[in-house]
Amino acid sequence: MNKLLIVGTVAFDAIETPFGKTDKILGGAATYIALSAANFKVDSAVVSVVGNDFPDEYLQLLRDRNVNIDGIEIVPNGKTFFWAGKYHNDLNSRDTLVTELNVLADFNPIVPENYKDAAVVMLGNLHPLVQTSVLNQLTAKPKLVVLDTMNFWMDCALPELLDVIKRVDVITINDEEARQLSGEYSLVKAAAKIHEMGPKYVVIKKGEHGALLFHGSEIFFAPALPLEEVFDPTGAGDTFAGGFSGFIAQSGDITFENLKQAIIHGSNLASFCVEKFGTQRMENLQTHEVKERLQRFKALTQFEMANI
Amino acid sequence: MNKLLIVGTVAFDAIETPFGKTDKILGGAATYIALSAANFKVDSAVVSVVGNDFPDEYLQLLRDRNVNIDGIEIVPNGKTFFWAGKYHNDLNSRDTLVTELNVLADFNPIVPENYKDAAVVMLGNLHPLVQTSVLNQLTAKPKLVVLDTMNFWMDCALPELLDVIKRVDVITINDEEARQLSGEYSLVKAAAKIHEMGPKYVVIKKGEHGALLFHGSEIFFAPALPLEEVFDPTGAGDTFAGGFSGFIAQSGDITFENLKQAIIHGSNLASFCVEKFGTQRMENLQTHEVKERLQRFKALTQFEMANI
Numbered sequence: 001m002n003k004l005l006i007v008g009t010v011a012f013d014a015i016e017t018p019f020g021k022t023d024k025i026l027g028g029a030a031t032y033i034a035l036s037a038a039n040f041k042v043d044s045a046v047v048s049v050v051g052n053d054f055p056d057e058y059l060q061l062l063r064d065r066n067v068n069i070d071g072i073e074i075v076p077n078g079k080t081f082f083w084a085g086k087y088h089n090d091l092n093s094r095d096t097l098v099t100e101l102n103v104l105a106d107f108n109p110i111v112p113e114n115y116k117d118a119a120v121v122m123l124g125n126l127h128p129l130v131q132t133s134v135l136n137q138l139t140a141k142p143k144l145v146v147l148d149t150m151n152f153w154m155d156c157a158l159p160e161l162l163d164v165i166k167r168v169d170v171i172t173i174n175d176e177e178a179r180q181l182s183g184e185y186s187l188v189k190a191a192a193k194i195h196e197m198g199p200k201y202v203v204i205k206k207g208e209h210g211a212l213l214f215h216g217s218e219i220f221f222a223p224a225l226p227l228e229e230v231f232d233p234t235g236a237g238d239t240f241a242g243g244f245s246g247f248i249a250q251s252g253d254i255t256f257e258n259l260k261q262a263i264i265h266g267s268n269l270a271s272f273c274v275e276k277f278g279t280q281r282m283e284n285l286q287t288h289e290v291k292e293r294l295q296r297f298k299a300l301t302q303f304e305m306a307n308i
Numbered sequence: 309m310n311k312l313l314i315v316g317t318v319a320f321d322a323i324e325t326p327f328g329k330t331d332k333i334l335g336g337a338a339t340y341i342a343l344s345a346a347n348f349k350v351d352s353a354v355v356s357v358v359g360n361d362f363p364d365e366y367l368q369l370l371r372d373r374n375v376n377i378d379g380i381e382i383v384p385n386g387k388t389f390f391w392a393g394k395y396h397n398d399l400n401s402r403d404t405l406v407t408e409l410n411v412l413a414d415f416n417p418i419v420p421e422n423y424k425d426a427a428v429v430m431l432g433n434l435h436p437l438v439q440t441s442v443l444n445q446l447t448a449k450p451k452l453v454v455l456d457t458m459n460f461w462m463d464c465a466l467p468e469l470l471d472v473i474k475r476v477d478v479i480t481i482n483d484e485e486a487r488q489l490s491g492e493y494s495l496v497k498a499a500a501k502i503h504e505m506g507p508k509y510v511v512i513k514k515g516e517h518g519a520l521l522f523h524g525s526e527i528f529f530a531p532a533l534p535l536e537e538v539f540d541p542t543g544a545g546d547t548f549a550g551g552f553s554g555f556i557a558q559s560g561d562i563t564f565e566n567l568k569q570a571i572i573h574g575s576n577l578a579s580f581c582v583e584k585f586g587t588q589r590m591e592n593l594q595t596h597e598v599k600e601r602l603q604r605f606k607a608l609t610q611f612e613m614a615n616i
Binding site: 212220221223261300 | 398493494495496497514517518520526527528529531534535536537538559565568569572602606607608609610611612613614
């Protein structure tokens with residue numbers, strides 16, 4: 001089995017949507033990525049940090065899915081990263097109510113020896129210097145390095161962000177972030193500029209409007225599945241990244257054709273994530289549900305074209 | 309050749325976008341629909357009204373494309389409908405600056421005798437009573453009736469609109485209009501409610517985010533082609549409708565499979581419309597350009613799925 005190295009936050013979230021609110025629940029980019037990637041046959045490991053307030057049952061969720069957690073540092077007397085947010089009525093935007101970095105403030109990632117030669121590296125949204133530190137610890141060149149980031153780092157750590165972007169094969173960002181990073185409104189032009197910053201592949205996530213994969217002048221698009229109810233968008237982007245990187249790690253194939261499939265798998269898994277609060281839906285996801293919904297994705301976009 | 313009956317405005321537009329502004333130029337829903345449908349082998353006719361201020365060269369554009377214009381009434385001493393609008397910076401919204409109904413205020417549509425048995429009827433955005441009057445003049449049941457409308461009629465002529473919606477096979481509206489008409493935020497739920505109002509097929513246009521085709525529990529999605537530059541969105545929805553109804557009229561096939569293709573053709577033609585001001589791009593569109601871009605649409609969405 002190919003190794004997938006996942007770096008990102010493991011955290012507490014408190015979420016409010018128009019449909020309800022939660023207390024502190026399991027959250028964090030690496031959590032969503034790992035739960036999503038666990039739908040593929042991969043040997044994955046998470047590098048992260050939590051405090052000793054973090055319940056072992058949450059870590060057990062990952063162990064149960066054969067996710068190696070040797071790289072999750074537990075800081076004695078430390079408090080776990082906590083984020084609280086409230087979504088607006090259309091669920092397309094949200095306000096951050098609380099950000100307590102806690103143990104994340106001094107996070108020094110340590111890649112377990114056995115994963116320094118991972119085939120695929122998924123750098124979840126974190127300080128670019130943490131992402132760089134992980135790359136510096138690798139002993140073999142991965143087949144593919146995927147980086148997720150956000151506008152926050154463009155605002156306050158742009159030089160460090162540009163340094164790490166140079167070193168990755170794929171960047172996944174949302175449409176507004178692509179515009180901010182490139183200074184271009186057109187996503188086609190934005191992707192072209194971001195290509196020049198390093199990544200061969202640029203994935204632009206548009207939430208309910210799907211995702212675009214750019215590779216030079218080639219473009220592939222996967223819609224989001226139209227859903228009757230979207231309950232909580234938290235983690236959808238990370239779940240997408242987990243499906244994307246998990247599928248690539250499983251297949252070991254980094255061609256454009258295969259990355260198209262990876263985009264579909266990412267979109268498919270993200271469509272489940274938003275159906276319940278937090279990680280709830282992903283924790284209970286069944287293989288047959290994943291396969292059935294993949295068929296819906298095919299039906300949604302595939303067509304036969306007669307000659308005109 | 310199958311007959312396509314097109315009803316809608318033929319008008320003057322004055323457009324301002326972040327990229328420039330025009331004087332009074334050729335506009336109107338029926339104009340865009342007819343120019344778009346002219347890319348297919350159909351016998352089409354336009355029912356509309358203009359004033360005697362309307363230049364014959366504009367009518368000649370339609371005649372040159374074998375569009376029958378016997379149903380375009382020219383009102384002596386009348387003034388042609390005029391609309392002026394200004395787009396916001398993101399081109400996704402616009403302000404109406406001027407609406408002069410002029411001859412449209414007393415428009416009484418007369419369907420030419422030879423088109424009362426049209427195979428496909430495309431009811432462009434107009435007062436629902438005008439759309440109803442056209443349906444009442446038909447002597448044979450069309451294979452397919454497509455209706456386009458807008459929020460304005462939902463605000464000020466809802467009962468009349470609901471009456472005509474009952475009688476059509478396909479409704480095309482944008483996402484906000486679908487939400488307004490149904491009272492549902494989720495587009496899946498909105499489409500289900502609109503199905504209950506009459507139309508077997510519900511097309512929800514999301515502009516740069518593509519279009520959804522709903523048929524019972526089946527959904528098909530076509531993206532908009534990601535473009536380097538969008539110059540002027542005016543007429544894109546009507547161009548979509550023209551491509552959609554034109555392809556269906558050409559093929560004479562009203563199965564779901566064929567309607568999927570029609571959505572792709574509509575999206576393809578709309579992608580040209582927005583590249584220049586007004587009707588300019590559609591006037592000079594070449595067959596080989598249309599075919600080439602269809603291949604880009606296929607590449608954008610078609611994929612091979614390996615088993616997971």
